[in-house]
Amino acid sequence: MPIQKGAGVVDINNRRIINGKDADVVQLYPMRHTFAWEAYLAGNSNHWLPTEISMQRDIEQWKSKDVLSADERQAFETVLGFFTTADSIAANNLVLATYKHITSPECRMYLLRQAYEEAIHTHAYQYIVESLQMDEAKIFNMYREKEAIYNKDMLVLSLNEGIFASDFKTGTFENDQKFLENMIVFSLIMEGIFFYSSFAVMFGFQRQNKLTGSAEQIQYIMRDESQHLNFGINMINAIKQEQPELWTKAFQDHIIDLVRRAVVLEYTFATEVFPKGIFGMNAQGFKQYIEHIADRRLETIGLPLQYNVQNPFTWMSEAVDLNKEKNFFETRVTEYKTGGQLNW
Numbered sequence: 311m312p313i314q315k316g317a318g319v320v321d322i323n324n325r326r327i328i329n330g331k332d333a334d335v336v337q338l339y340p341m342r343h344t345f346a347w348e349a350y351l352a353g354n355s356n357h358w359l360p361t362e363i364s365m366q367r368d369i370e371q372w373k374s375k376d377v378l379s380a381d382e383r384q385a386f387e388t389v390l391g392f393f394t395t396a397d398s399i400a401a402n403n404l405v406l407a408t409y410k411h412i413t414s415p416e417c418r419m420y421l422l423r424q425a426y427e428e429a430i431h432t433h434a435y436q437y438i439v440e441s442l443q444m445d446e447a448k449i450f451n452m453y454r455e456k457e458a459i460y461n462k463d464m465l466v467l468s469l470n471e472g473i474f475a476s477d478f479k480t481g482t483f484e485n486d487q488k489f490l491e492n493m494i495v496f497s498l499i500m501e502g503i504f505f506y507s508s509f510a511v512m513f514g515f516q517r518q519n520k521l522t523g524s525a526e527q528i529q530y531i532m533r534d535e536s537q538h539l540n541f542g543i544n545m546i547n548a549i550k551q552e553q554p555e556l557w558t559k560a561f562q563d564h565i566i567d568l569v570r571r572a573v574v575l576e577y578t579f580a581t582e583v584f585p586k587g588i589f590g591m592n593a594q595g596f597k598q599y600i601e602h603i604a605d606r607r608l609e610t611i612g613l614p615l616q617y618n619v620q621n622p623f624t625w626m627s628e629a630v631d632l633n634k635e636k637n638f639f640e641t642r643v644t645e646y647k648t649g650g651q652l653n654w
């Protein structure tokens with residue numbers, strides 16, 4: 311985009327998430343979407359790296375014959391099988407499909423941060439797989455072998471095809487709706503629903519005091535993902551405000567339909583991966599949990615609840631709670647102290 315010489319100061323009223331009229335995307339100010347800047351700052355203060363978390367105990371437990379049952383091992387592997395490629399799919403979408411169409415410089419700032427976080431997440435899975443000396447090829451290829459993972463990935467990727475096309479442009483009613491659909495699919499469905507039975511399983515391990523290093527990695531990832539989800543919801547709601555004509559009844563029904571399809575895929579995944587249930591979580595529990603989560607997602611963008619069910623895994627809301635940030639840091643500080651004492 312060329313620079314308009316002598317064009318004067320950008321009018322804040324022309325700033326838009328997409329289709330900004332004065333789309334000089336290199337000027338951070340005047341800042342209109344301040345939620346994006348806040349998310350960027352929060353992302354920075356939550357910075358972490360997988361290698362900061364000790365995996366020693368996990369390595370011992372994974373090697374031992376007595377700690378983990380065959381079902382638990384299989385559940386852990388399959389959850390990783392989903393995770394290992396999911397964040398790469400999310401990162402590709404951000405960098406190759408979303409970023410260039412966003413005309414809010416502050417949203418672009420956060421997207422850069424978010425893209426890096428997706429890389430850190432993929433690094434975390436790699437680090438777990440490597441630490442436990444798991445079969446890398448098997449885990450990283452699982453999305454092509456396990457139908458339940460393949461189906462989830464394909465729902466997201468098939469809806470995304472149009473946005474990846476090199477000639478795709480926002481600015482028409484049809485394309486803007488398609489773009490909004492993409493944001494909803496990635497934020498609400500991929501990051502907001504498809505990660506959640508796997509998160510539940512990982513925290514199930516943690517509550518049994520098993521594989522707690524891996525679970526801590528996932529806890530950091532979940533904190534980042536909650537931030538990604540919140541940012542996505544804020545962008546979706548901002549587009550709804552800026553271009554209300556996109557939010558038709560037919561479009562709303564279409565989104566509800568997509569979410570309902572995603573819910574079925576997600577609890578199908580959970581029940582295929584954990585056919586006998588795990589840590590007291592059974593098929594019915596997963597179904598209800600996913601339905602509960604889906605209702606929470608729908609209401610954030612002003613769509614009607616579909617399921618009206620209680621959360622059967624109430625302990626999960628504690629693990630998700632962003633206010634736990636303080637505790638995360640307390641953990642880290644303690645660990646650094648311990649490490650320092652050991653070294654000295």
Ligand code: FE
Nearest residue numbers: 400501535538
């Ligand atoms: Fe993410």
